[in-house]
Amino acid sequence: MMPLGGEVMGGLPFGMSVTPGMRRLCASVLGMEAIVLGLITPVAIMVGKISPGLAVGVGLGLAVCCVLLLGLLKRPSAYVAGSVLQVLAIATGFIVPVMFFLGVIFAGLWITAIFVAHRVEGMTSR
Numbered sequence: 001m002m003p004l005g006g007e008v009m010g011g012l013p014f015g016m017s018v019t020p021g022m023r024r025l026c027a028s029v030l031g032m033e034a035i036v037l038g039l040i041t042p043v044a045i046m047v048g049k050i051s052p053g054l055a056v057g058v059g060l061g062l063a064v065c066c067v068l069l070l071g072l073l074k075r076p077s078a079y080v081a082g083s084v085l086q087v088l089a090i091a092t093g094f095i096v097p098v099m100f101f102l103g104v105i106f107a108g109l110w111i112t113a114i115f116v117a118h119r120v121e122g123m124t125s126r
Contacts, residue, residue, distance in 0.1 A: 017076075018073070018075070018076055019117060021120060022114060022117035022118055024117075025113035025114075026113045027070050030085075031070065033066050033085075033089060034066035034067050035063075037060075037062040037063040037066060037092070038059060038060055038063035039059075040055075040059045040092060040095065040096045041055045041056055041059030042055075044058070044059060044095045044096050048095060048096055054095070055095065058095060059092070062089060065085055066085065069081055069085065079114060083110065086106060089107070090104060090107060
């Protein structure tokens with residue numbers, strides 16, 4: 001019996017498997033996102049008047065998480081963790097408001113990287 005919304009096997013929906021193209025595209029998204037998340041630290045301190053400890057913890061903490069996930073992209077569970085990271089990136093908009101917008105952009109890129117790469121590689125393997 002399938003749960004609502006599709007079957008989840010190994011961390012990816014609908015029985016998807018991790019493909020090389022998916023890893024490359026998702027790594028590109030996480031790499032760019034790590035830079036942006038690291039750069040919200042000085043913006044949060046100078047413009048947002050957020051305490052340096054909180055800004056460093058959130059901005060650089062999430063940037064480090066992006067880099068760590070880069071090394072785990074061969075595992076399906078890394079894509080679940082990456083999806084959680086996308087939600088956290090959107091939530092940084094409470095510290096730096098423009099991150100609501102940028103977080104949604106990166107979440108869209110993340111979802112696109114997973115599904116488009118899987119679809120393209122599925123078509124080329126036929």
